[in-house]
Amino acid sequence: MNVRFLSRLVLVLAGSAATAWADITLAPLFRDGAVLQRDQPLVVWGRAAAAEKVEVKFRSQTVSVITAADGRWRVTLAPEKAAIVPAELVATGANTVVVRDVLVGDVWLCSGQSNMAMMVRSSADADREIAAANFPLIRHFKVPSVVAERPASDVAGAWAVCSPTTVGTFSAAAYYFARDLHQKSGVPIGLVNSSWGGTQIEAWMSEAALRADPAGKEVYARWEARLAEYPAKMTEHAAALAKWEAAKAEAQAAGKRFARAAPAKPEGPGSRWLPGGLYNAMIAPLVPYGLRGMLWYQGETNAARHAEYASLFTGMIKQWRAEFGENLPFYFVQLANFESGMGTKGDVWAHLREAQARALTLPNTGMAVTIDVGEPKDIHPKNKQAVGRRLALHARKHVLGEKIETDGPLFTGAKPDGGAMRVTFSHAGGLKLEAPQGDGRVAFEIAGADKVFVPAEARIDGRAVIVSAASVPAPVAVRYAWRNSPDARLFNAAGLPAAPFRSDKW
Secondary structure (H helix, E strand, C coil): CCHHHHHHHHHHHHHHHHHHHHCCEECCCCCCCCEEECCCCEEEEEECCCCCEEEEEECCEEEEEECCCCCEEEEEECCCCCEEEEEEEEEECCCEEEEEEEEEEEEEEEEECHHHHCEHHHCCCHHHHHHCCCCCCEEEEECCCCCCCCCCCCCCCCEEECCCCCHHHCEHHHHHHHHHHHHHHCCCEEEEEEECCCCCHHHHCCHHHHHHCCCHHHHHHHHHHHHHHHHHHHHHHHHHHHHHHHHHHHHHHCCCCCCCCCCCCCCCCCCCCCCCHHHHHHHHHHCCCCCCEEEEECCHHHHHHHHHHHHHHHHHHHHHHHHHCCCCCEEEEECCCCCCCCCCCCCHHHHHHHHHHHHHHCCCEEEEECCCCCECCECCCCCHHHHHHHHHHHHHHHCCCCCCCCCCCEEEEEEEECCEEEEEEECCCCCEECCCCCCCCCCEEEECCCCCEEECEEEEECCEEEEECCCCCCCCEEEECCCCCCCCCEECCCCCECCCEECCCC
16 A cells, blocks of 8 residues: 555545544533523533643634643633523533523433323323423423433433423423422523432442442442352243243233233343442433522332431432532432332331431421322322422422411420320411321321230311220321331321321330
């Protein structure tokens, strides 16, 4: 081959590589249709060639920076007021990147597992809700479900403008939250939906946060044991899958319906259960995008290990706040009623709900109680309108400044009162008890010194509830809705349900 031709080829290839490296890229949420956070300094960042000048323009602002040796760049724009008129965000260096149709409003990170991921099209009254979804100032960004062993800097995804043709794939809980908030405030709402069904909280935390957590050692020990068992589990899975496929083929050959689901593949290397794996792939690339707050709906997959959840949950909140903004509002959903395969008597989910509620000791947190709107036989209740509305109550009060009730009755104490227990609450204005469901589910329970709980009667006495049972003449402890799927029938005047509680620590 001609030497001169080779030299030219090398120069062309080198020039192409340099051009590719020099191209400006923006962080993943800076894409067409984005919503930027109002009333906060606007951090914009990305990559380019080393020592390259990058200029960023948005509305009346222009700022510039010289990239670092690794090509990373970051600028901070002054806060902008809410804006419903779209603008362009322009980044210029060796090339120009134009982000179109950009609004300024309130941005919420929405995360968790399947009940956050559940789409509007699967919620109650889906057809009616979808047809009415004409809210172009609500935007939704779905972060793809991916795993990474190390923190990533980019992730795929696009902003979708809310309309009847797009809203069906939005997170239902997040959309109904945003709709309530938008209708009250009038400002654009951005929803960053980073959720994945069947995931554990430890996957959503950074390695550093997990290592520092009291439960972290057990989390990693459990994962190492899972990896050691994985080859044998995969062998078992292959056999079960072959048996399932044979049964399916036999049914189809006989013209019979076959509805049995295929056996699930074991969680193992590179799976959604990798500790820190979802934080690395689905949260880290978003940091430090400006947020108004965070929404969280998760816990089902951790219910069997509820003893460690309170520590992990508060640890995750602290970690995310350290990265996105100290003391950002964090509102979460306490798990709804669900039998969890244990009929009316199981209480594993009651313990998980208690662990969730302990996060309320952190400032600027709020809990949406859903113990009354679940479906005992379905882990995915369809009434996500109630979930979104109850989350929005916290934002309406603490972000928008409305003077409204945000919570149902919250347990504050219990003490013996004759042959009964007197239970007191906060948020107790207009206490009311609905009639029992009559389906065998339990509402109130009471116990004496023998620690044996029995179903109890309850009556309202002002802002307190008097709980008693004829078989327990000297009660010392009381519980309410302390079951996986209880009969939740205590409300306040705002129509909000009482959170499950126990006065004992047995």
